[in-house]
Amino acid sequence: xxxxxKELSLLLLYLTSWQxxxxxxxxxxxxKGYPFDILNELTDEDLLRGSTRSKSxxxxxxxxxxxxxxxxxxxxxxxxx
Numbered sequence: 001x002x003x004x005x006k007e008l009s010l011l012l013l014y015l016t017s018w019q020x021x022x023x024x025x026x027x028x029x030x031x032k033g034y035p036f037d038i039l040n041e042l043t044d045e046d047l048l049r050g051s052t053r054s055k056s057x058x059x060x061x062x063x064x065x066x067x068x069x070x071x072x073x074x075x076x077x078x079x080x081x
Contacts, residue, residue: 005038006041006042009038010042010063013059014059014063014064014071027049027061028058032057039057046062047066
């Protein structure tokens with residue numbers, strides 16, 4: 001169950017994210033309104049980046065790739081719409 005919560009949190013971070021144009025590579029920003037223990041785990045796995053003082057986090061390239069795979073896993077065909 002803990003793994004599903006982590007996966008769904010990453011997926012929701014991705015689905016509610018936006019592209020920042022001033023970043024050196026593809027990273028997306030999202031508000032961090034999720035449990036801090038989950039955010040910390042995703043940060044430890046280098047799927048997210050951000051300071052503890054910021055109200056938002058960045059999804060890394062690996063985070064974006066994993067979130068896109070999770071879209072297919074949890075949303076199936078509707079992910080392509």
